[in-house]
Amino acid sequence: MPKKKPKKGKPEVHEDLEGFDIKINEFGEIVSSFDVDKLNEFLNENLADKKFKEKGETEKLEDDKTEEE
Numbered sequence: 001m002p003k004k005k006p007k008k009g010k011p012e013v014h015e016d017l018e019g020f021d022i023k024i025n026e027f028g029e030i031v032s033s034f035d036v037d038k039l040n041e042f043l044n045e046n047l048a049d050k051k052f053k054e055k056g057e058t059e060k061l062e063d064d065k066t067e068e069e
Helices: 036-046 055-068
Strands: 022-024 030-032
Touching: none
Parallel strands: none
Antiparallel strands: 022 030
């Protein structure tokens, strides 16, 4: 099987995460260009947590998100 060629350019990101970059350094540590608290805040606002929501509420939130796009 041939190797996949790496994609060139930067991927599309949400406007609130513009400039976000994450890498793993030589010691196996995750290095990010954003503060962890800022990332968690973004995820809390934009993702439904399936563990804490009832099934009907989670599906409703996902349907609302697809309609916005």
